Amino acid sequence: MRCYECGAELNSSDICPKCGADVSYYKKAKLASIQFYNLGLARAEKRELTSAIESLKLAVILDRDNIDAHNLLGLVYHEVGDIVSALSEWVISNNIVKDKNIAGKYIKEVQDNPGRFEEIANSVKNYNISLKYAKEKNFDLANIQLKKVIDKNPKLLRAYELLALIYMRNKEYVRAKKLLIAVQKIDRSNPLAQKYLNEIDFRTQKKKKKEVREEEKKAVLDNKPLSGNDVIIPKSTYREPSNGAITIINVLVGVLIGAALVWFLIIPAKNRGNSEEYNSSIQQYSEKLASSNSELENLEGELKEVKADRDSLNEKIKQLSSDSGSNKLLISLIKSADLFIANDPNAAAEALIDIDVSQLPGDDAKKLYNTISGAVSLNAANSFYDQGMAAFYTGDFAKAIENLNKAYKLDKTKVDAVYNIAKSYVALQDTDNAKKFYKIITDEFKESAYVAEAQNFLDSHN
Amino acid sequence: MIDFDEEIKKFKPYTEVDDAESAIYNNDIPDLTELINAILESKDKKSKR
Numbered sequence: 001m002r003c004y005e006c007g008a009e010l011n012s013s014d015i016c017p018k019c020g021a022d023v024s025y026y027k028k029a030k031l032a033s034i035q036f037y038n039l040g041l042a043r044a045e046k047r048e049l050t051s052a053i054e055s056l057k058l059a060v061i062l063d064r065d066n067i068d069a070h071n072l073l074g075l076v077y078h079e080v081g082d083i084v085s086a087l088s089e090w091v092i093s094n095n096i097v098k099d100k101n102i103a104g105k106y107i108k109e110v111q112d113n114p115g116r117f118e119e120i121a122n123s124v125k126n127y128n129i130s131l132k133y134a135k136e137k138n139f140d141l142a143n144i145q146l147k148k149v150i151d152k153n154p155k156l157l158r159a160y161e162l163l164a165l166i167y168m169r170n171k172e173y174v175r176a177k178k179l180l181i182a183v184q185k186i187d188r189s190n191p192l193a194q195k196y197l198n199e200i201d202f203r204t205q206k207k208k209k210k211e212v213r214e215e216e217k218k219a220v221l222d223n224k225p226l227s228g229n230d231v232i233i234p235k236s237t238y239r240e241p242s243n244g245a246i247t248i249i250n251v252l253v254g255v256l257i258g259a260a261l262v263w264f265l266i267i268p269a270k271n272r273g274n275s276e277e278y279n280s281s282i283q284q285y286s287e288k289l290a291s292s293n294s295e296l297e298n299l300e301g302e303l304k305e306v307k308a309d310r311d312s313l314n315e316k317i318k319q320l321s322s323d324s325g326s327n328k329l330l331i332s333l334i335k336s337a338d339l340f341i342a343n344d345p346n347a348a349a350e351a352l353i354d355i356d357v358s359q360l361p362g363d364d365a366k367k368l369y370n371t372i373s374g375a376v377s378l379n380a381a382n383s384f385y386d387q388g389m390a391a392f393y394t395g396d397f398a399k400a401i402e403n404l405n406k407a408y409k410l411d412k413t414k415v416d417a418v419y420n421i422a423k424s425y426v427a428l429q430d431t432d433n434a435k436k437f438y439k440i441i442t443d444e445f446k447e448s449a450y451v452a453e454a455q456n457f458l459d460s461h462n
Numbered sequence: 463m464i465d466f467d468e469e470i471k472k473f474k475p476y477t478e479v480d481d482a483e484s485a486i487y488n489n490d491i492p493d494l495t496e497l498i499n500a501i502l503e504s505k506d507k508k509s510k511r
Contacts, residue, residue: 029493084482124479
């Protein structure tokens with residue numbers, strides 16, 4: 001243990017041997033932090049994650065430099081689906097101690113899987129949207145969204161809890177119970193899951209008791225003794241004559257008559273019906289075949305026309321130089337369209353980045369650009385922003401700049417991207433480029449919260 | 463008995479990745495040692511007056 005004032009190694013005394021500072025409460029706080037960390041660790045090992053979080057939070061409040069507590073807290077947050085809180089703890093831990101700190105490894109693992117990180121980030125966003133729907137009582141929409149969230153991020157516990165609550169509201173107790181049991185498999189000490197399970201048990205027992213009471217009531221009515229209004233019907237004394245031979249003869253005659261009916265009446269009618277059905281089917285298939293042939297001829301005709309158009313366009317493209325300005329833009333636009341059709345919206349957006357729509361030849365090209373841009377740009381901007389910030393947090397400022405630039409080019413309202421590009425350049429000690437981006441903030445985002453900081457930087461680096 | 467309307471109020475949204483930076487900066491709260499030091503310093507200042 002080291003002194004908080006001078007960093008000297010402490011001994012058993014409550015006074016620092018080097019600077020004389022009173023370290024009694026400091027030592028107590030550190031020791032208490034270690035105890036809470038150990039408690040948190042024990043709980044985490046038993047998968048009592050909610051309780052573990054409470055203990056570990058206390059550990060870091062008592063001693064902010066307890067990196068083991070930060071690392072474990074981040075891990076537990078990650079396990080319950082709260083990725084932002086997890087990253088916060090790891091970044092703080094990494095800033096306290098960079099060397100041989102497992103937090104660096106955790107951050108790198110997140111950074112090395114940008115696709116999965118984006119999926120988790122989107123699931124968090126969609127959970128928040130579902131919560132909004134639920135609070136607005138749009139339960140069907142909330143239900144649909146929450147199922148998708150759970151499918152993409154099976155550890156997002158609050159999604160399970162919210163969906164279970166909605167099911168309980170709709171009295172779908174079996175479904176709710178299944179979700180809550182899944183929560184308890186991840187987090188044994190989840191208090192909300194236990195509370196809801198107790199409620200479900202209470203309601204289902206109440207229902208069973210009601211059913212038992214109704215059955216008892218029915219049994220009582222059935223066994224009720226006779227009263228003056230009841231009518232007794234005497235049993236009939238008529239009996240059928242029982243002679244074995246006559247019975248057998250009757251049965252045989254019945255079988256013979258039945259067989260005759262089937263042979264002379266039913267089979268011929270069935271045969272007639274079958275042949276009529278066959279004839280009708282043949283006619284239907286003939287008609288369908290004729291119509292399909294006709295359709296095939298039409299399609300072949302259309303295909304010929306499309307092929308001719310394509311060949312003609314290809315010919316025109318060959319005739320024109322591919323290096324000239326507007327043709328290069330068209331080629332990028334077509335590439336973007338191909339990627340969009342292939343369901344790769346981020347790549348489609350990336351292909352649009354360097355196209356200046358005003359330079360595109362013709363209204364059709366501009367219309368195509370606007371259609372694709374409208375469908376992909378905003379989502380792609382968010383995706384590039386997330387990737388840029390992930391790189392920023394791990395200190396990969398060059399990659400952060402690359403992705404944040406793409407985000408800004410796709411969404412010119414993204415002041416956060418501009419701000420973080422500037423900060424990345426500051427981290428790389430590239431003052432000129434940092435000034436360039438701070439200037440964009442002061443010129444184009446006058447209302448933003450970053451303006452004062454941007455202006456200070458520009459004034460101090462003139 | 464669980465009241466849905468009361469329960470739903472307890473559900474809070476998650477912090478999204480876009481807000482992660484401010485979440486990390488806001489996490490910079492003093493720990494117990496810093497708090498005690500701050501209290502002792504203010505106590506010293508008052509006694510000196």
